[in-house]
Amino acid sequence: MSDPFYITTAIAYPNGKPHIGHAYEAVATDVIARFHRLMGRDVRFVTGTDEHGLKMAQTARDAGRDTLEFADEMSGYFRDMCSKLNISYDVFMRTSDARHHAASIALWQAMEASGDLYLDRYEGWYSVRDEAYYGEEELTEGEGGVKLSPQGTPVEWTAEESWFFRLSKYQDPLLALYRDRPEFIRPESRRNEVLRFVEGGLKDLSVSRTSFDWGVRVPGSPGHVMYVWVDALTTYLSGLGYPEKDSDYSRFWPANIHIIGKDIVRFHAVYWPAFLMSAGLPLPGQVFGHGFLLARGGEKMSKSLGNVVDPIALADQFGVDPLRYFFLREVSFGQDGSYSPQAIVNRCNAELANSFGNLAQRTLSQIFKNCDAYLPAVHGHNADDAALFADIDRIIGETMPTAFGELALSQVIEAWMSGVFACNAYIDAQAPWTLKKTDINRMETVLATLYISIAQLAVAISPVIPASADLLLDQMGIPPEYRNLAGIRGHWYSPLAESGFRLEQPSGLFPRLELPTTDDQGDDI
RNA sequence: GGCGAAGUAGCUCAGCUGGUUAGAGCGGUGGAAUCAUAAUCCAUAGGUCGGGGGUUCAAGUCCCUCCUUCGCUACCA
Known part of the structure; x- marks a missing residue:
């Protein structure tokens, strides 16, 4: 078996439909x-929905729905999104x-062991309106000495029985982890934030709730459900079948x-x-905190701003x-990053339609018309050909995998584009449409x-x-077994050509996009 | 308030441990070509690298300060 590779998304909280x-x-x-599969690794990819917690229960209640039935529907939207976007997860x-639930209980019992x-009382300034506890230093003084939350809602001193996790005990082990494995948290800026946070001292964490029951029951402790993050994180284990050994x-x-x-980042790191x-x-190898996609104006997308863009x-x-x-x-x-219809249209037209799609189209068309649709024979490569091959091979064999390894995904594509540019420069320099009249071989x-390079x-x-x-x-006509990095860099062209394979009339890959005409509607966010 | 990140060509950004004429893509401009989805290729366009001060033979790259933007600052996820 090849090298295993396990990757996850965060487990989405589906109290609304999926957003961009x-x-x-x-x-x-x-x-x-997909890239790791391309490299021949055995990949597991887990995603899913984190359906517990007060908000889900509330949202369902407000809608007059049964919580689980509501969760079924909402979770479905996330699966629909994955299928729409061609997300190749193995487990949802x-x-x-x-x-x-079984996995969460197993993890709980392992921590308990x-x-x-330990069971204790959780005390603090609680805002009923916000359903949240606040620290003394976060509070402000309202009229008549009333204490107010940062949201301006009244708070009162409240005590609740709760299970606690000895997070404080792990301060040093965590710092050692960050020190010994600097790549554990990425990017670097997030790592620094976490470092400072942990260096500042860790308090034990309240890990159960008694104020609602929509969650995983704490074993042997009636009335308590697990803090949502305990069970949400456990998804990464349960998605693989934990605690089952086989x-x-x-x-x-x-x-x-x-x-x-x-x-x-904090919950994960x-x-x-x-x-x-x-x-x-x-422990996992790495936690990578990506950035947010902002609407063109640079605002964060959020439901309260009403600028949510439906990815579907x-x-x-x-x-x-x-x-x-x-x-x-x-x-990056x-x-x-920021999003706008204009940016999508510009980027995709320039790179996918004009540079790559058109490269494939012009090449395949010439073969279709000038070679009777048969793949042309090679009559000895010259230095120009070798230079192009070397270029492409370096790009797909070194530059792209290296950038992928660093999760510099935009650089991966940038490198790929440089290969496309090289092909377009080559085709113009060689001018096969002129050679047609002067040197058919x-x-x-x-x-x-070009055919080989484009396939690669x-x-x-x-x-x-x-x-x-x-x-x-x-x-x-590239057989499936060659559609991986090793295969496509190998010897497949001549066998394919000799097999008598013929092209169909080529058709465009990426139609040029146009801006929606009702343009300004979309801006009204 | 505390800690941190960032401010480089019209736009989006690269620039590692300081060292020849500060780079790329897009956009703009001028050519070439016509196989192709009017797509492509070539050339080019000068930005006092946020302001000021300092260290150094030498600073976008180090130090100080100021301005601006942003992130984190524990139990809503």
């Missing part, structure tokens, strides 16, 4: 997963699943990487490894692959050289635009 941020994260994670884990859980868990845990949003250490389980509608409008390409190309992975060699570029970019890449490779 969910789509972005799913796509980015999918691209990484729901926290309401019985298997997941380490003596890291499951993917034994092969794929620990995860190579958790892809999450920058807003939940502090609480999660602490829980795992407590339970005696191996975007995919319908521009196409799934162009949207995926845009997400990864335009945004790890940093915030050379024309054939040039077209064959198509395979290399297939994690980003899987459907389009397959469509092209289908047109080109």
Whole structure:
């Protein structure tokens, strides 16, 4: 068996429909997963929905719905989004699943066995309106000395029985982890934040709630449900079958990487490894906090601002692959990025339609018309051909994998584009349309050289635009077993040509996009 | 308030441990070509690298200060 690779998205909280941020994260994670498959690794990719907690129960209640039935519907929207966006997950884990409850209980009991859980009272300034506790220093003084939350709502001193996790005990182990494995938290800016946070001291964490019951019951402690983060994080284990011994868990845990949003870095980089250490389980290799996609004005997308963009509608409008390409190309992975219809149209037309799509089209068309649709024979390569091959080979064999290894996803595509540019420069310099009249053998060699290069570029970019890449490779007759990095760099052209394969009339891969005419409607966000 | 990040060509950004004429893509301009989705290729356009001060033979790259933007500052996820 090949090298295992386990990657996850964050587990989405479905108290609303998926927004562009969910789509972005799913796509980015999918691209990484697909790339590792391309490299021949055995990949597990887990995503899912985190359905417990007060907000879900409330949202359902407000809608007059049964909580689980509501969760079923909402979770469904996330699965629909994944299927729409061609997200190649292996497991979609729901926290309401019985298997997941079993896993959460197993993790809880493992932490309990380490003596890291204890029952105590949770006391603090509680805002009924916000349903949240606040620290003394966060409060402000209102009229008549009334204490107010940062949201301006009244708070009162409240005490509640709660299970606590000895997070304080893990301060030093965590700092040692960050020190010994600097790549554990990325990007660097997030790592620094976490470092400072942990260096500042850790208090024990309240890990159960008694104010609602929509969650995983704490074993042997009636009235308590687990703090949502305890069970949400457990999804990464339950998605592999934990605690079952004979499951993917034994092969794929620990995860190579958790892809999450920058807003939940602490839960993944502090609480999660602490829980795992407590339970005696191996720690994941890396937690990567990506940035947010901002609307053109630079505002964060949020429901309260009413500027939520439906990713399904975007995919319908521009196409799934162009949207995926845009997400990864335009945004420097790890940093915030911005989105606008204009930017999508510009980027996709320039790079997918004009540079790459047109390259394939002009090459295949010439073969179709000038070679009777048969793949042309190679009559000896010259130095120009060798230079192009060397260029492409370096790009797909070194530059792109290296950038992928660093999760510099936009640089991966940038490198790929440089290969596309090289092909366009080559075709113009060689001018096979002129060779047609002067040197037919050379024309054939040039077209064959391009054919090989285009197929290699198509395979290399297939994690980003899987459907389009397959469509092209289908047109080109590339057998499935060659659609991986090793295969496409190998010897397949001559056998394919000698097999008598013929092209169909080539058809464009990426139609040029146009801006929606009702343009300004979309800006009204 | 505390800690941190960032401010580089019209736009989006690269610029590692300081060292020849500060880079890329897009946009703009001028050519070439016509196989192709009016797509492509070539050339080019000068930005006092946020302001000021300092260290150094030498600073976008180190130090100080000021301005601006942003992030984190524990139990809503």
